Amino acid sequence: MGVKERRAREKEQLRQQILSAARELFVTEGYENVSMRKIAAKIEYSPTTIYLYFKDKAELLDSVCKETLLNLLDTLERLNRDKSDPLETLRKSGRAYVEFGLKHPQEYKLTFVVRPQFQQGLGLEEGSVGEKVFNYLCAMVFECIRQKVFRQMDVEMTGQVLWAAVHGVTLLLIDFPDFPWSEKDALIDMVLQTTIEGLKG
Amino acid sequence: MGVKERRAREKEQLRQQILSAARELFVTEGYENVSMRKIAAKIEYSPTTIYLYFKDKAELLDSVCKETLLNLLDTLERLNRDKSDPLETLRKSGRAYVEFGLKHPQEYKLTFVVRPQFQQGLGLEEGSVGEKVFNYLCAMVFECIRQKVFRQMDVEMTGQVLWAAVHGVTLLLIDFPDFPWSEKDALIDMVLQTTIEGLKG
DNA sequence: GATTTAACTTATCAGTGTTAATTATACCAG
DNA sequence: CTGGTATAATTAACACTGATAAGTTAAATC
Numbered sequence: 125m126g127v128k129e130r131r132a133r134e135k136e137q138l139r140q141q142i143l144s145a146a147r148e149l150f151v152t153e154g155y156e157n158v159s160m161r162k163i164a165a166k167i168e169y170s171p172t173t174i175y176l177y178f179k180d181k182a183e184l185l186d187s188v189c190k191e192t193l194l195n196l197l198d199t200l201e202r203l204n205r206d207k208s209d210p211l212e213t214l215r216k217s218g219r220a221y222v223e224f225g226l227k228h229p230q231e232y233k234l235t236f237v238v239r240p241q242f243q244q245g246l247g248l249e250e251g252s253v254g255e256k257v258f259n260y261l262c263a264m265v266f267e268c269i270r271q272k273v274f275r276q277m278d279v280e281m282t283g284q285v286l287w288a289a290v291h292g293v294t295l296l297l298i299d300f301p302d303f304p305w306s307e308k309d310a311l312i313d314m315v316l317q318t319t320i321e322g323l324k325g
Numbered sequence: 326m327g328v329k330e331r332r333a334r335e336k337e338q339l340r341q342q343i344l345s346a347a348r349e350l351f352v353t354e355g356y357e358n359v360s361m362r363k364i365a366a367k368i369e370y371s372p373t374t375i376y377l378y379f380k381d382k383a384e385l386l387d388s389v390c391k392e393t394l395l396n397l398l399d400t401l402e403r404l405n406r407d408k409s410d411p412l413e414t415l416r417k418s419g420r421a422y423v424e425f426g427l428k429h430p431q432e433y434k435l436t437f438v439v440r441p442q443f444q445q446g447l448g449l450e451e452g453s454v455g456e457k458v459f460n461y462l463c464a465m466v467f468e469c470i471r472q473k474v475f476r477q478m479d480v481e482m483t484g485q486v487l488w489a490a491v492h493g494v495t496l497l498l499i500d501f502p503d504f505p506w507s508e509k510d511a512l513i514d515m516v517l518q519t520t521i522e523g524l525k526g
Numbered sequence: 527g528a529t530t531t532a533a534c535t536t537a538t539c540a541g542t543g544t545t546a547a548t549t550a551t552a553c554c555a556g
Numbered sequence: 557c558t559g560g561t562a563t564a565a566t567t568a569a570c571a572c573t574g575a576t577a578a579g580t581t582a583a584a585t586c
Contacts, residue, residue, distance in 0.1 A: 131532085131584095154442070156357070159573060170535050172576085181574065237438050240500040241355070248504045281507035284497070285516050292493020296485070299441040303449045306482035315486050322523030336564090360542060371566050373544080382543070 139177045141167050147188045151230040155185060155238050182242050189235040192228070193253035199224050200260050210267040211320065217264055218290050218316045225294035226308075233298060236291065261286055268323075275325035282323060289319045340378045342368050348389045352431040356386060356439050383443050390436040393429070394454035400425050401461050411468040412521065418465055419491050419517045426495035427509075434499060437492065462487055469524075476526035483524060490520045 145166040149158040160181060164171040178184045200220055205213045225232040235254075239247055248254040262283040268274040274282070293315045297305065305311060346367040350359040361382060365372040379385045401421055406414045426433040436455075440448055449455040463484040469475040475483070494516045498506065506512055 135533090156442075160575085161573080171574090172536085173534055175575075176533070233442070236500065237496075238442075241357075241434070241439075244502070246503075248501050278507060280505075281512055281515055284507060284512055285494075285519050288493035288497055288516055289490055289520075290493070291497060292489035292491070293486075295438075295496065296489055296492060299437070300446045300449050302446050304481075306479060306485060311482055311485055314482055315489050318486050318520055318523035319490075320523070322519035322521070361544085362542080373567085374565055376544070377564070 135177075138167075138169075142174055142177055143184070143187055143191070146184050147191070147231075150185070150188060150234055151228075154230070155234060185234065185239055185242065186246075188231075189239050189247060190253060192231045192235045193247070193257060195228075195231075196221070196224050197253055197257050197260065200257065205264075207267070210264060210271055211273050214264045214268060214286075215316050215320060217261070218286065218319075219312060221290045222294045222297075222312050222315075226297060229298040232294065237295070258283060258287065272325055274323045277323075285323070286319060289315050336378075339368075339370075343375055343378055344385070344388055344392070347385045348392070348432075351386070351389060351435055352429075355431070356435060386435065386440055386443065387447070389432075390440050390448060391454060393432045393436045394448070394458060396429075396432075397422070397425050398454055398458050398461065401458065406465075408468070411465060411472055412474050415465045415469060415487075416517050416521060418462070419487065419520075420513060422491045423495045423498075423513050423516075427498060430499040433495065438496070459484060459488060473526055475524045478524075486524070487520060490516050 142163065146158070146163050149162055149166065153162075160171045160174055163184075164174055174184070178187065200217055203213070203216055203220055207213075235247065248258065262279050265274065265282045265286065266279050269276060269279065269282075293312060296303075297308065297311075306314075343364065347359070347364050350363055350367065354363075361375055362372045364385075365375060375385070379388070401418055404414070404417055404421055408414075436448065449459065463480050466475065466483045466487065467480050470477060470480065470483075494513060497504075498509065498512075507515075
């Protein structure tokens with residue numbers, strides 16, 4: 125019964141082909157400027173074939189974003205966490221988050237800006253990869269509190285404060301590249317430093 | 326020679342009519358889902374008439390955003406600033422900023438998210454209203470430093486840190502309404518409190 | 527070898543931003 | 557009041573868009 129499996133494999137392969145063509149185009153041209161026809165041309169299939177694999181353009185975006193979130197989560201989890209210095213770990217994670225956004229600005233915007241615009245606020249629902257990213261942040265906050273580097277406070281809310289900080293600076297730097305920002309690295313450091321300082325016990 | 330003036334007045338009137346129809350539709354339906362034809366239908370003119378008043382759809386968005394920024398600036402400037410308590414003034418301004426965003430979520434997104442997507446990063450150029458909003462923030466930071474409530478530091482960079490914080494929390498709350506945020510007011514307060522605490526001398 | 531099933535394409539629809547050509551309107555000089 | 561002119565607004569059209577239904581081809585099963 126290897127036939128069905130082979131067919132399934134082939135199907136999955138085309139699915140991936142569509143997906144990576146879509147991401148490449150979304151990133152280089154912007155979601156708005158990419159048509160189903162362009163994606164189809166890139167993989168040399170007819171436009172309607174895509175609809176056999178994805179419900180519509182939004183679902184295509186959805187899948188691309190899911191991959192991005194997986195990448196982000198992976199980037200964060202790869203950081204060698206030093207349990208004995210939770211503050212430094214948190215700082216490094218914050219930096220990694222922002223740098224991920226700046227390294228893949230289009231993907232970051234697709235995930236955290238474009239997607240919620242086209243599907244009302246999805247991407248962080250229970251069990252989602254987005255939620256896992258947030259939980260990762262919270263885990264580090266928890267560790268800082270446990271070791272009394274941070275004062276006693278609501279872990280979730282603190283995670284949200286941190287998230288707001290890194291999300292804010294990331295988007296500003298991406299969206300307004302011509303604004304006379306202070307030196308980029310110094311700014312990111314200051315955002316993290318300020319937030320961390322403000323959370324200390 | 327009152328004819329020319331009247332004609333100019335009428336022209337300006339129609340321009341405003343187009344603009345307010347556009348904003349209303351942008352806000353209720355979202356920029357993407359509003360067509361020039363819909364705007365035209367709303368004001369009962371032919372679609373192409375709009376092009377006599379605005380170069381294209383992006384310029385229409387541009388003008389709507391400029392108005393939004395003026396509103397935001399006005400909202401901030403109306404706050405009665407208490408020179409003797411620059412910290413409280415700063416906190417109040419921060420709150421006002423976030424609340425403006427939450428009160429007009431679509432307008433906020435149009436201005437700070439959609440526009441930079443359709444025109445690369447415009448809106449904060451020299452002399453723009455956007456820049457004035459940022460300068461307003463900086464002026465308050467400067468006052469806090471001058472009165473030695475904040476430690477000595479780069480005013481611009483500090484302003485950017487503050488902006489990142491309020492921008493971040495505003496967008497998160499708007500874009501992911503279904504996420505289990507902590508109580509909204511408490512979260513905003515904590516963002517402001519944390520940032521301010523982190524900047525103190 | 528016939529039949530079922532899956533994969534893919536063609537043709538088409540209603541709607542998009544935008545431009546060029548055209549018509550209608552309001553003004554002014556004689 | 558008339559004829560001409562400038563300006564405002566419209567009609568028609570173009571090259572696209574996302575999406576669907578119907579049709580076609582190729583492969584696998586019996």
